[in-house]
Amino acid sequence: MAERSLKSLLAAVARRDRQAFLALYAATSGKLFGIAIRILKRSEMAEDVVQDAYVRVWNGAGDYSPALGSPMSWMATIVRNRAIDLLRKRTESSIDDESGLGELPDDAPDPFALTNQSQELSALLNCMGKIDDGEKRCLMLAYYYGYTHEEIAARTKSPVGTVKSRIRRGLAKVRECLDHG
């Protein structure tokens, strides 16, 4: 759905319009659930996170402003934050990660292959295209799967220290490129 329509749906949701809320759900739940399940790997946890996020959107749609990014990116941030919180709290208490793996293909989404990119995404990819492949891969694994340094190190078969510095270097370059061109 076009960004403009999402903005007007959010504005209607801020006025407590239930129909608009359901339309917003129909337009965005596939994306938000896709984000949550990639990070959490389990349907029931992803459902809880997506539910929390929509309740938050229902109660806080008025907090949205274009300064926070596109509506989709704003909602995706809410879902990612909650999913990563849950993941960190869970790994703190029990490490039983393996049972849920394998439900999903482990190939990271490829934003570069996306044909229909927003202006913001193509600006970001323009900058990410300039960084090393190793740095790029670490950033993608972290963003799409919520992996920690250690987990990325295991996946890329690199020392943790290398992963840490790749991520920091990659982020600093992306920031420099986006902020100063």
Add this chain to the structure above:
Amino acid sequence: MADRDDMDLMAAEYVLGTLDARDHARAQGLVANDASFSNLVAAWERRLGPLSEAVPDMQPPQHLRSRIEAAIGGSAQVRNGVREAISNVAEALERRLAVWRLGALASGAAAALALALWFGGIEVPGRPQAPVQDRYVAMLMGDAGNYGFVITVEPKAEKLMVRCLVPDPPDNHDYELWLLKDGAEPKTLGIVPPGQFMYMPMPDRMDMPEPDKRIKLAVSLEPRGGARGQQMGKVMYAGDLMKLTP
């Protein structure tokens, strides 16, 4: 400058999600308490947010939509319900004031009588004025800001009146009512019977709020039969018990 750069990269890694549990919790604390850090986080959310466009859609199960509708429906409906209840109270007060304006002199005694009528509810003019019967109320609110239960306590009548504003608990579960007091274990007041308007017996020596003693009522979701002396289950709704009468 190095410090600020470190903070900025920490904000970036928080947004990216690479921090381990300890650093993640630390960053979360900063987001809540440090405006400059939370601005750095917002800037990174904006920079990296567009990456989510590339995540393939995955349709959630059908039941999720109804769950979310129930979660938000509750709040909208209940808010309307509360608004209605408030306007009903206002109308009742209006009616009583109208009676008072018609029939009574605008003296202090008449005003006191009007108050007694309002709070006592049963006194009629001409009868000796009975002391106002104490009444307490707690409006229990859920996480989503929706009201779940309104509980009125009349110590003299030794009963709790429970108005339930949410659907019955899920199958094989019960709602249980608890009294919470600072520094004391939660004390069960019993299983809430199903329905919208219920009475529950008031336990002996139930703690009541006082100016320096705060009492909270809470409803938890328990397996059928209640917590039975085990630890209290998930708190669904909670609110302060307040004295309603002077």
